Amino acid sequence: MPHGDHPQAPLAAEALREAEESCLRRGVQLTPLRRRVLEMVLEAGQPVGAYALLDRLRAERPGAAPPTVYRALDFLMAQGLIHRIERLNAFLPCMEAPHGHEHDHPHQFLICGKCGRTAELSDDTVARAVAAAARAAGFSPVRATVEVEGTCGSCAAAG
Structure with a gap:
């Protein structure tokens, strides 16, 4: 089932606290820069591109360069705190993490x-179907991300 839209400012503080606790449990460091990038992703309310994040970061840290943001994004993805939407070349917070879920859970996105609203699903039935189809084609899947493009309920209702 969809987890809905991604958190805005009121939920961002709780998500940041949980992310910090998750990183501590894993023995990795959520540095101030990584925390700030995560905070910006959480505040965006929709998938956000690396260069949009860089523009915001440069307002606070004039010397920030693309590798600065990409390293932070890579860390956040490795920790399961954010996802990359390939179709949009953008990032959004993981709605499953860090709430005690395995950070490599199956995920699907409705775009x-x-x-541009994006909802995250974590449907094991979809993941099993994709894996079974891959195996039937002689392929050994490791992980799969499904991105479904369409029209959200709000836009459909608006005509």
Whole structure:
């Protein structure tokens, strides 16, 4: 089932606290820069690109360069705190993590072509079906991300 839209400011503080606790449990460091990039992803409310994050970061840290943001994003993805939407070349927070879920959970994304709203699913049935189809084709899957483009309920209702 969809987890809905991604958190805005009120939920961002709780998500940041949980991310810090998750990193501590894993023995990795959520540095101030990584924390700030995660905070910006959480605040975006929709998938956000690396260069949009860089522009925001440069307002606070004038010397910030693309590798700065990409290293932070790579860390956040490795920790399961954010996902990359390939179709949009953008990032959004993981709605499953760090709430005690395995950070490598199956995930699917529903992307509205009109408003850009993106909902995250974590449906094991979909993941098993994709894995079974891959195996039937002689392929050994490791992980799969499914991105479904369409129209969200709000946009469909608006006509």
